[in-house]
Amino acid sequence: MSTTSLPSQAAFEPASRASGAALGDDRLWRWLTFSPALGLMVLLTALPLANLFVSSFQDILWSGGQAVRSNAGLAHYAALPSDALFRAGLSNTFVFALSAVSGQMVLGLLLALLCSKVTRGRVLYRAIFILPILIPGIVIGAIWKLMLNFDFGLVNQTLGLIGIAPHDWLGASETALLSVVLVDIWHWTPFCFLLFLAGIESLPQDVFEAARIDGATAWQEFRFVTLPLLVPTLIVTFAFRLVLAFKVFDEVYLLTSGGPGTSTEVVSFTLYQRFFTEDRIGYGSAMSVAVIFIVSLLLVVALSARKRSDAVA
Amino acid sequence: MSSVAVQRLRSALVHAVLIGFALLIAVPVIWTVAAGFRTQISLLMGDLFFTPVFFNFGEVLFSKTSDFLVNYRNSLIVGITSTVLCLVVATLAAWSLHRMRWPRWIPNIFLAWTLIFHMIPPVALASAWYTMARTVGLDNTFTGLILAHTTLNLPMAIWLMSVFVRDVPKELEEAALLDGASTPVLLRHVVLPIIAPGLAATAILTFVFSWNEFAVALTLTMKQTATVPVAIAKFAQDFEILYTQMAASAALSILPALLLLLIAQRYIVKGLTQGAVK
Numbered sequence: 229m230s231t232t233s234l235p236s237q238a239a240f241e242p243a244s245r246a247s248g249a250a251l252g253d254d255r256l257w258r259w260l261t262f263s264p265a266l267g268l269m270v271l272l273t274a275l276p277l278a279n280l281f282v283s284s285f286q287d288i289l290w291s292g293g294q295a296v297r298s299n300a301g302l303a304h305y306a307a308l309p310s311d312a313l314f315r316a317g318l319s320n321t322f323v324f325a326l327s328a329v330s331g332q333m334v335l336g337l338l339l340a341l342l343c344s345k346v347t348r349g350r351v352l353y354r355a356i357f358i359l360p361i362l363i364p365g366i367v368i369g370a371i372w373k374l375m376l377n378f379d380f381g382l383v384n385q386t387l388g389l390i391g392i393a394p395h396d397w398l399g400a401s402e403t404a405l406l407s408v409v410l411v412d413i414w415h416w417t418p419f420c421f422l423l424f425l426a427g428i429e430s431l432p433q434d435v436f437e438a439a440r441i442d443g444a445t446a447w448q449e450f451r452f453v454t455l456p457l458l459v460p461t462l463i464v465t466f467a468f469r470l471v472l473a474f475k476v477f478d479e480v481y482l483l484t485s486g487g488p489g490t491s492t493e494v495v496s497f498t499l500y501q502r503f504f505t506e507d508r509i510g511y512g513s514a515m516s517v518a519v520i521f522i523v524s525l526l527l528v529v530a531l532s533a534r535k536r537s538d539a540v541a
Numbered sequence: 542m543s544s545v546a547v548q549r550l551r552s553a554l555v556h557a558v559l560i561g562f563a564l565l566i567a568v569p570v571i572w573t574v575a576a577g578f579r580t581q582i583s584l585l586m587g588d589l590f591f592t593p594v595f596f597n598f599g600e601v602l603f604s605k606t607s608d609f610l611v612n613y614r615n616s617l618i619v620g621i622t623s624t625v626l627c628l629v630v631a632t633l634a635a636w637s638l639h640r641m642r643w644p645r646w647i648p649n650i651f652l653a654w655t656l657i658f659h660m661i662p663p664v665a666l667a668s669a670w671y672t673m674a675r676t677v678g679l680d681n682t683f684t685g686l687i688l689a690h691t692t693l694n695l696p697m698a699i700w701l702m703s704v705f706v707r708d709v710p711k712e713l714e715e716a717a718l719l720d721g722a723s724t725p726v727l728l729r730h731v732v733l734p735i736i737a738p739g740l741a742a743t744a745i746l747t748f749v750f751s752w753n754e755f756a757v758a759l760t761l762t763m764k765q766t767a768t769v770p771v772a773i774a775k776f777a778q779d780f781e782i783l784y785t786q787m788a789a790s791a792a793l794s795i796l797p798a799l800l801l802l803l804i805a806q807r808y809i810v811k812g813l814t815q816g817a818v819k
Contacts, residue, residue: 257724258641265634265695266651272692273658276669283672295676339562342555349556355806356563359570361813362798364753366770370777370791371573374784380585382572418566419813426814475662478755478770482777496664496756503668504760516665523660 277520284514295509304514314515316490317498318522320405324494325473328412333466335413336420337458341450343421344428354425357418365415365478372411373398373483401491404484408492411479420465427461428454467530474523495519570795577789584785597789608764609790612772618683619758619768620751623690627747628740630691631698635706636732638699640714655696663693663756671760681763689761690751697750698743704815705739706732742812745801752797769794 284304286297308314343353360368375381376397384394397407431454439449477496480486486493486501499519503512576584578593601609638648670689671680679685709732717731755770762771773790780786802809 253642254724258637258643261633261637261641261724262643264630265699268630268688268692268695269651269654269658272670272688273654273666276666276673279672280665280669288672290675295672335562339559342559345555346552346559349559351806353559353563354810355802356567358802358806358809358813359566359798362749362753362802362809363570363795364755364770364773366753366755366774367791367794370773370787371569373777374573374576374788375569377784380587380784382569385587414566414569422810422813426810471660474660475664477662477664481755482774496662499662499664499668500756503664504671509668509672512668516668519665520661523662524657527657527660 280513280516283510284517286510288509300510304511305518307511308514308518313490313493313498313501316493317495320493321474321476321495324405324409324412324476325470328409328416329466329469329473331409331413332417332420332469333462335417337424337462339417339421340424340428341454343425354422357421360415360418366482368411368415369479369482376407398484399488401488404488404491408480408483411483412473412476415479416469420469423461423465424458427458431457463533467533471523471526471530474526573788574792576785577792579785581785597785598793601786601790601793608767609772609793611765612767612769613793615683615766616752616768619686619690620748623687623694623751624744624748626687626691627694627698628744631695631743632702632706632736632740635699635702636728639703639706655699659696667757667760670757674761680761681766683766686758686761686766689757690754693754693757694747694750698747701743701812701815702736702739705736709735738808741805742808742815745805745808746812749798749801
């Protein structure tokens with residue numbers, strides 16, 4: 229899943245006191261309306277995660293459609309730190325997420341600023357920029373696998389026009405991770421752009437008029453008016469894109485499958501290999517729990533950044 | 542230079558940069574779609590101009606070894622069903638959490654949990670779902686994948702619908718109650734018409750994300766139930782050198798998104814930005 233939307237402020241200000249009348253008093257319907265969502269979340273998120281947690285202390289074999297479990301204690305967790313693939317996956321994922329999201333932020337902001345300056349063609353630009361968000365990650369992998377092909381890919385062809393020798397972008401370990409990062413920047417810059425553009429469009433206009441009357445240059449207007457006002461949007465977008473970039477799987481699966489060597493091994497892919505390819509369910513569960521723990525840490529950082537940015541705003 | 546000329550020059554520069562970026566985004570997609578209309582030889586030769594052929598699309602859609610039409614149908618079944626389910630569940634929950642008198646901690650904890658769940662890598666979940674689905678016999682069924690996609694998209698749908706539900710004037714709901722409307726009547730005749738545009742925006746995004754989802758579909762489906770992304774990944778790995786057919790199947794798989802972008806850009810933008818801005 230590459231779900232993008234950020235949780236809104238509104239979603240986290242629930243249950244404002246109902247005023248007057250009987251709104252909100254219908255006990256039966258209060259439960260009828262809430263229980264399907266509650267049921268799904270309990271059955272399909274809480275229960276599986278509990279199951280995952282239990283499995284992480286066990287060895288599991290499938291026999292005749294039934295799981296045969298035996299106790300493994302803490303052995304799986306003890307084995308994690310020395311798993312070379314897992315370590316490569318973790319460090320690559322951090323490098324990938326940080327560099328890709330930074331690139332997306334800078335380019336997205338630049339595009340949003342430029343787009344907010346034009347009146348003609350804004351809708352058309354936006355339509356084109358949105359396109360990558362709507363394409364399946366796996367197809368983005370396919371598109372760039374063709375684009376970056378050594379023999380006939382458009383990238384090498386174009387570089388050839390200006391006299392640069394063809395390069396095996398995905399096959400060489402020095403450029404494989406870089407290529408994956410660039411593909412992700414291509415994929416998600418549009419999303420940052422869209423949020424920033426919406427942020428800019430919702431800024432109060434009178435500050436800009438005041439700045440213009442005071443004779444501010446375009447740079448001063450950006451540096452001292454737009455940028456400070458956008459800081460909350462920027463921080464929140466950065467934090468949440470970072471956590472979501474941590475999930476990367478689809479593009480890597482098709483572009484490089486973690487290779488060459490471990491140069492593009494990312495954590496989701498390691499998880500997939502251990503759990504599904506090697507069928508090590510107990511060990512894979514332990515790795516899942518570890519990854520979820522790391523993501524939760526990131527989330528705590530993200531939420532405190534959000535709180536701080538709310539305080540700024 | 543007069544100030545009008547400076548203004549013109551600046552605007553031209555801005556447009557030039559924007560067009561440059563638009564090309565960076567559009568060209569890879571166009572080039573890949575075009576590759577679907579080429580012969581393998583023409584692609585390998587790298588000719589700029591070529592006579593379009595429909596061979597690749599024919600092979601992808603109708604050859605005996607290809608299941609692409611089945612995959613397309615599967616993706617539609619899973620996408621549409623999970624979208625409808627997700628919208629009903631999310632809208633009811635959003636309305637309930639924001640308009641019914643719950644003790645504060647219930648919505649707070651529930652919404653925090655949706656946020657945490659949204660951040661967990663799908664592969665980690667896929668492993669848990671796989672074990673569960675296999676135990677109760679739902680692996681390799683549409684039901685399993687539909688439930689999984691509904692759950693995956695539920696957090697986003699609830700956040701979005703929360704925004705739209707809160708836009709419904711409270712006075713209107715209270716007036717309806719005073720007139721003796723029951724809760725179902727209130728939902729159907731007062732709330733629903735007002736949130737309809739928001740529902741459309743949420744529906745489009747939910748469908749697109751279900752259509753695009755790969756990791757969970759990969760683990761919960763087999764040959765008969767595989768969705769389009771799973772099929773493309775398999776094709777790319779099994780027949781790595783059939784480049785033009787890979788391009789053709791990529792082109793076919795982005796058709797729904799392109800159609801939605803053409804007819805409903807407004808709703809897509811609304812859905813993608815609403816949660817963040819409000």
